[in-house]
Amino acid sequence: MPPIATNAGNGRDVAPAVAAHGVCRRYGRRWALVDVSFQLPAGRALMVAGRNGSGKSTLLRVLATAIRPDHGTAHVLGLDVRQDRDGVRRLCSLLAHDSQHYEALTALDNLRIAARLLGRDASREALRAALAAVDLAERADDVVASFSAGMRKRLSLARTLLKDAAVVLLDEPYAALDPPGFRLVDGLLEGLRTRGRTVLMSTHLIEHGRALCDDVVVLDAGRVTLECRAQDLPTAFVDRVPDRHHV
Amino acid sequence: MYNMHAFWVALSKDVLIQWRTRAQIVAIFLFGATSLLLFSFAIGPNASALRQHAAGFLWLALMLSSTLTLAESFQSEMEQRAFEGLLLLPTPAAALYYGKAVANWLQLTLLGIALVPVMVVLYDAGTMQVLGVIGVVAVGAAGLSAPGTLYAAMTSQARAKQTLLPLLLFPLLVPVLLAAVKATSLLILGDPMGQLGSWVALLLIFDLVHWTLGGLLFERVVED
Numbered sequence: 001m002p003p004i005a006t007n008a009g010n011g012r013d014v015a016p017a018v019a020a021h022g023v024c025r026r027y028g029r030r031w032a033l034v035d036v037s038f039q040l041p042a043g044r045a046l047m048v049a050g051r052n053g054s055g056k057s058t059l060l061r062v063l064a065t066a067i068r069p070d071h072g073t074a075h076v077l078g079l080d081v082r083q084d085r086d087g088v089r090r091l092c093s094l095l096a097h098d099s100q101h102y103e104a105l106t107a108l109d110n111l112r113i114a115a116r117l118l119g120r121d122a123s124r125e126a127l128r129a130a131l132a133a134v135d136l137a138e139r140a141d142d143v144v145a146s147f148s149a150g151m152r153k154r155l156s157l158a159r160t161l162l163k164d165a166a167v168v169l170l171d172e173p174y175a176a177l178d179p180p181g182f183r184l185v186d187g188l189l190e191g192l193r194t195r196g197r198t199v200l201m202s203t204h205l206i207e208h209g210r211a212l213c214d215d216v217v218v219l220d221a222g223r224v225t226l227e228c229r230a231q232d233l234p235t236a237f238v239d240r241v242p243d244r245h246h247v
Numbered sequence: 248m249y250n251m252h253a254f255w256v257a258l259s260k261d262v263l264i265q266w267r268t269r270a271q272i273v274a275i276f277l278f279g280a281t282s283l284l285l286f287s288f289a290i291g292p293n294a295s296a297l298r299q300h301a302a303g304f305l306w307l308a309l310m311l312s313s314t315l316t317l318a319e320s321f322q323s324e325m326e327q328r329a330f331e332g333l334l335l336l337p338t339p340a341a342a343l344y345y346g347k348a349v350a351n352w353l354q355l356t357l358l359g360i361a362l363v364p365v366m367v368v369l370y371d372a373g374t375m376q377v378l379g380v381i382g383v384v385a386v387g388a389a390g391l392s393a394p395g396t397l398y399a400a401m402t403s404q405a406r407a408k409q410t411l412l413p414l415l416l417f418p419l420l421v422p423v424l425l426a427a428v429k430a431t432s433l434l435i436l437g438d439p440m441g442q443l444g445s446w447v448a449l450l451l452i453f454d455l456v457h458w459t460l461g462g463l464l465f466e467r468v469v470e471d
Binding site for chain 2: 065085086089094098100104105109114116152159
């Protein structure tokens with residue numbers, strides 16, 4: 001399947017911040033991604049939609065270098081995800097489905113480890129401010145094992161903000177969050193857009209994603225079945241996968 | 248320079264996790280002490296035989312306990328893909344390996360030192376060379392933790408990890424077991440032929456090889 005540039009009509013000369021060409025990935029005998037190709041210019045936001053098991057998370061994990069593609073190539077800001085893993089990892093951050101935190105440690109401990117490894121301010125005040133930004137300051141000294149799924153997601157968001165990468169990959173950022181959490185993610189997305197970050201977001205909230213993103217890629221059984229601008233997403237598709245979560 | 252910084256962060260993280268889950272460390276010590284007690288029943292009330300085999304049973308108890316310690320050290324990493332989170336920051340895999348291997352070494356050394364008084368009481372194996380025994384425990388524990396950390400990472404995602412880890416690790420640890428038992432025995436029973444240095448040297452060579460190999464191979468083990 002030929003790659004369709006999502007920057008059509010919006011500055012064709014701009015080098016893509018994220019580009020995938022013929023990416024395939026399998027788990028055992030099951031193919032999770034089949035010949036996935038797309039391009040996303042810098043500073044734009046792409047919604048990756050699709051049913052459960054369609055390959056959304058796998059695609060984001062390939063781009064984040066958490067897993068390698070079996071075939072095909074992908075580049076993040078010109079760096080190959082196979083050849084230059086460390087370079088890609090420095091330039092992008094992944095808000096993963098799993099919280100990626102240590103259950104036995106407190107929220108503050110977890111954030112401190114990330115801050116120290118990223119070379120950010122790891123003082124208690126700075127970390128409490130980061131937790132306050134996701135409404136977790138009051139639970140800063142509680143162990144993550146006592147957190148609900150939504151609170152874990154907020155902690156993951158705090159770490160994503162801490163890294164402040166050029167390319168941000170959000171895997172179902174609204175999952176497990178309450179309405180204030182939805183607004184938090186909306187605010188995060190707006191902030192990222194304002195700062196010119198490139199965003200890829202997988203979500204089941206089609207109407208919500210369409211309002212926040214520029215472009216859409218729809219996956220089905222690991223294949224790209226639709227690629228278009230968000231505003232051009234067929235109404236029939238939105239109706240078929242209704243957005244039940246109105247904020 | 249960054250690798251050294253990352254190593255310190257990884258080490259402090261692992262030590263902090265060990266401290267926060269210290270109830271498990273107590274349980275592992277009790278497991279080791281119980282093993283020593285059961286081994287002493289196998290020998291019977293023969294004081295001379297007990298003293299003769301004390302070092303062997305100390306190291307067997309420590310080796311059995313080490314599989315629990317090593318497997319546990321990767322349990323917290325895999326629960327919520329926390330380890331993957333660190334790799335993606337990015338953090339050098341070698342720094343994460345050495346941080347965890349040193350934390351495991353500290354825990355195993357403390358466990359070994361805590362088991363020595365149990366051995367002395369149960370096996371009537373007192374010695375005046377306490378510092379020497381502690382030194383051999385430290386060098387022997389380094390021989391357990393370096394390959395143990397690597398193999399614990401390899402088996403951490405396997406279904407039968409509790410079985411796989413000892414199955415893969417124990418054959419590799421035979422030289423450590425031999426050298427550590429002989430060195431500890433010589434300290435307890437006396438060393439008229441001056442063999443202690445050779446056995447400790449063998450332990451140190453094993454440590455050097457496996458601490459080097461572990462750092463080189465770890466990235467291949469943990470990366471997809």
